[in-house]
Amino acid sequence: MVAAIVVGRLFWVQVIQHGHYKQLADNAHNKKFEIAPRRGEILAHDGDNIVPLVLNEKTYTVFADPRYVGNKKTVANQLSSALDMSTDAISQELNKDTAYVVLKRQVGKEAADKVKKLNLKGVGTTEGSRRVYPEGNLASQVLGFVNIDGVGQYGIEQALNKQIEGVPGHLNGATDVRGIPIATEDAIIEPPKNGDDLVLSLDRSIQAQAEYFLKRGVKANNGDSGSIIVMDPNNGQVKAMANYPTYDPAKYTSEKDVSIFKNNVVTDAYEPGSVVKIFTMSTALDKGAVTPNTTYVDYSKRKIDGYTIRNTGPVITKERTMTEVIARSANTGTIFALEQMGGGSINNRAKETLYGYFTDRFRFGQITGIEQTGESAGFVLKPINAPDVNYANMSFGQGVSMNMVQLTAALSSIANGGRYYKPTLIDQVRSEDKTINKKPHLVADNIVKQKTVKDIKKMMARVMVEGTGWVAAREGYDIYGKSGTAEVARPEGGYYEDREIGSFFGFTSNKNDTPYVIMVRVNNPKLSGDAVASAAAVPIFRDMNNWLIDYYGIAPRK
Amino acid sequence: MSTAASYAVASRNIRRSQNRIRFQPENNYGPVTKTLLIVLLIGTLGLMYLTQITKTSAYGYQINELEEKKEELLDENESLRVETARLQSIERVRDSEYARNLTDEGEVSFANR
Numbered sequence: 001m002v003a004a005i006v007v008g009r010l011f012w013v014q015v016i017q018h019g020h021y022k023q024l025a026d027n028a029h030n031k032k033f034e035i036a037p038r039r040g041e042i043l044a045h046d047g048d049n050i051v052p053l054v055l056n057e058k059t060y061t062v063f064a065d066p067r068y069v070g071n072k073k074t075v076a077n078q079l080s081s082a083l084d085m086s087t088d089a090i091s092q093e094l095n096k097d098t099a100y101v102v103l104k105r106q107v108g109k110e111a112a113d114k115v116k117k118l119n120l121k122g123v124g125t126t127e128g129s130r131r132v133y134p135e136g137n138l139a140s141q142v143l144g145f146v147n148i149d150g151v152g153q154y155g156i157e158q159a160l161n162k163q164i165e166g167v168p169g170h171l172n173g174a175t176d177v178r179g180i181p182i183a184t185e186d187a188i189i190e191p192p193k194n195g196d197d198l199v200l201s202l203d204r205s206i207q208a209q210a211e212y213f214l215k216r217g218v219k220a221n222n223g224d225s226g227s228i229i230v231m232d233p234n235n236g237q238v239k240a241m242a243n244y245p246t247y248d249p250a251k252y253t254s255e256k257d258v259s260i261f262k263n264n265v266v267t268d269a270y271e272p273g274s275v276v277k278i279f280t281m282s283t284a285l286d287k288g289a290v291t292p293n294t295t296y297v298d299y300s301k302r303k304i305d306g307y308t309i310r311n312t313g314p315v316i317t318k319e320r321t322m323t324e325v326i327a328r329s330a331n332t333g334t335i336f337a338l339e340q341m342g343g344g345s346i347n348n349r350a351k352e353t354l355y356g357y358f359t360d361r362f363r364f365g366q367i368t369g370i371e372q373t374g375e376s377a378g379f380v381l382k383p384i385n386a387p388d389v390n391y392a393n394m395s396f397g398q399g400v401s402m403n404m405v406q407l408t409a410a411l412s413s414i415a416n417g418g419r420y421y422k423p424t425l426i427d428q429v430r431s432e433d434k435t436i437n438k439k440p441h442l443v444a445d446n447i448v449k450q451k452t453v454k455d456i457k458k459m460m461a462r463v464m465v466e467g468t469g470w471v472a473a474r475e476g477y478d479i480y481g482k483s484g485t486a487e488v489a490r491p492e493g494g495y496y497e498d499r500e501i502g503s504f505f506g507f508t509s510n511k512n513d514t515p516y517v518i519m520v521r522v523n524n525p526k527l528s529g530d531a532v533a534s535a536a537a538v539p540i541f542r543d544m545n546n547w548l549i550d551y552y553g554i555a556p557r558k
Numbered sequence: 559m560s561t562a563a564s565y566a567v568a569s570r571n572i573r574r575s576q577n578r579i580r581f582q583p584e585n586n587y588g589p590v591t592k593t594l595l596i597v598l599l600i601g602t603l604g605l606m607y608l609t610q611i612t613k614t615s616a617y618g619y620q621i622n623e624l625e626e627k628k629e630e631l632l633d634e635n636e637s638l639r640v641e642t643a644r645l646q647s648i649e650r651v652r653d654s655e656y657a658r659n660l661t662d663e664g665e666v667s668f669a670n671r
Contacts, residue, residue: 052643058633109633134643208648550663 029174037166039129040195042143042156045427046204053200054143054157057132060112060125062103066094068122075120082114083107105148106130131157133250139207141263142200142241142425144373145249153252154261156198156425158373163429166195199428201237206230209547210240214520217540218244221525227265228540229404230548231517233412233507235440236421238370238405239516241265266370269378269401270521273486274329274534275503276397278456279364279410281326281337283357286452289340292323292459296336304346305389309335312485312532327462329483334395351383351391358394361447362410363420364402370423378402397484407505408519413444415480415507415514417453420444460506468534469506472542476556477549481506481541483534488524499524502533504541508549515552518544 013021042054062083069075076090083090083104093101103123107115112125131146144155152161173187210228218226230240247260255261262268284290300315301308311330325333335346342350358364358380365380378401381390393399405423413420422441429436448456460480463469468483484503487495505519518541525536548554587595644650651657 051646052639055636055640055643057636057640109637132640134640135647136649138648204648208652 030172033171035169035171035190035192036129037168037192038194039131039146039150039166040164041197042164042200043197044139044200044202044204044207050199051135051204053133053135053139053202053204055132055134056129058109059106059128059130060109060115061105061128062107062112062115062123062125064094064101064103064123065099066096066101066122067099069094070121075123078118078120079103079115079123082111082118084111131249133248135204136250137246137248138204138211139200139202139242140246140249141243141261141265142202142372143249144261145252154373155263156200156371159371160198160426164195164198167193169193194432197430198426199430200425201232201239201427202241202425203239206548206551207240207242209551210544211242211244211246213540213543213547214242215244217520217536217543218522218525220539221522221527221536223522223525223536225264225524226520226522226537226540227268227404228518228520228544229265229408230544231408231412231423233416233421233514233517236409236412236423237427237440238423238425241425262374263372265404266372267374267376267403269376269403269406270501271398271401271486271489272407272503273397273484273501274331275407275482275484275505275519276400276402277326277329277334277395277484278414278460278482279358279362280334280354280395281322281459282414282448282452282456283354283361284322284337284341285455286357286448287341287353289353290322290337292321292455294322294340295319296333298330298332300332302332302335302392304335304392305387307389309389309392323459323462326456326459326482327465327467329463329467331396335392338391338395346388346391348383351386354391354394355380355383358400361420361444362406362413363443364400364406364410368403368405368409368423370405371425375405376401376403378406397486404519404521408517411505411507411519412517413447414453414456415509415517417450418446418448420447457509464506468532469504469538469541471535471538472504472506472545474546474549477554478509478557479506479545480509481538483532483538485532485534500533502535502537504534504537506541506545508545508554510552510554515554516548518548520544 039056041052041056043050044053045051062079064075066072072091072094073087076087076094079085079090080087085104090103093103106128107125115123115125128150133140133143140155142155144153144157144159146157147153150165152158152164157164169192170190171187173189210230214226214228217223225244227243228240229238229242231238241263243262243264245260247255252261281290285292296319298311298316298318298320300313300317301310303309309331311332313328320328320330320333322333322337324330325337338350338354339345340350341353342348359366365378367375367377369375380400381394383391390399409420409423420443422443424438424441426438428438457480460482461478463481463483464473464479469479469481472481473479481504484501486501486503488499488501489495502522502525503520505517507514507517520537520540522533522536522540525533527533527535
């Protein structure tokens, strides 16, 4: 009878309830682990070499379950030296009425090993990783950073977070009593997919010099801030992109003002002022409305819709050519050119023509799609019902807004003979199984005629002789440029009286090509006398341009 | 029948009858011995099975140890890469004593204009 009961019970437990007990056993021995992917590295060029800008470093989080910690005071004392923390701070955490407290994050391997060696009950470590920046502050606003949750913030890190972060893997298998997985046949391993490594188009040396010249130039003129970009006009690749002031991405938590994280070259669309005259004049030349020798009488001011628009500088009356309009940066001259697009007045035809070229050819008013977060599209007023005065202002760069990438890409398309390339920061993508070299993305060809390119370049060359660019001239070199001093718009309307933005963009042409285009911007420089804000940007352009001439080994003309 | 022929027939008969002789082995094992032998056999097989399982488990630990070692080496490699990159950073190179002792290149002249 007893034997029958025993056999019956065994049958019940082992056969009928087999599934239930197997499940219990599996739960005790088998565990699921998430295998974190490696976040992609970010690299850059340095001449012919590739150098790292962002790497990964293993870190540890030291945690405790206060319920299992024995003598909390002793434990706090022991951890204090290992973690380089005060005993009080640790005690405070250990005395919390909770099952999980983080004692310290992002602890190095040495400290984590010390904690492990202490073998304290209720105290443990978990592995993680953090970004390290061997080049320090270099290109920090382009790169962005990764927050405590492992999510990219700002710059490339945020814009391409999905591509860089990878996909976690999974391990489902038996563990030993310590919870460490044992290699068994039936373990299910789904390996993680590591994030892609990105090789940026930035050149480390150009970037470092750009940051150096920008900082020096902004400080020399007591500017609030500044930005610089260097682009290869032959493929749209950005060789340098920087802002001043900047920050150390490894210490981003110590920054109080989050606006420092923004890459203003991309995010800050502004009214650029007279640099836009290059695009207005290109439009007028391309449409045959004017030639470089077309003249008009400049009275130094124009009254439109009841508003008086003036030139900068002394009030004179003079007959000027279109070349002089660019060289002397006469606002009245670009208004004249705009009028010629409409057959003599700022009518719908003139507005439609300028709007069409600005938005369709030079691609203002729309984002470029550069691999950065928060790009500002800027603003170009549509011609329908637009007041004439607004279009008059637009002709010399007020009442429109553009970011520096848009302006540099548009100038690049003039520098390279009429091809508009999509601006990019990525040169190569390296995944686990393949490397993809990014090809230049030609958005549009022949955006202006070759004759227009030739004429506008001649006009820009005059800027370097008799205009604001003379400071940046260099004997024996074909340098082309244009300055811009812009008033700063108030959010509530109107313009600040005590704020100006100085800009300068230009390029140096070699025998057969133009290897780079530079644009510089300085915000609110404090200049002496009657100097305009662009005077703060020209020396930065000059320094960068002279350095690049030597870096690229551009020989002077015979 | 000649003598030779009678030998041949006899020899054929012997060969034919060879398989007909049955040798019965002497069965001295009783049921207890047989049971013990089976238990011993099962025990031996069980022991072999356990040995294999233990070995597999031990190899599992060895694999884990080697993987940990590999991880450590990879970590070390990463740390060294970071350190190398830091040492070769442009800021460090620019601030180096060697760089500080370099002189300005002066005016550049071109041989082939």
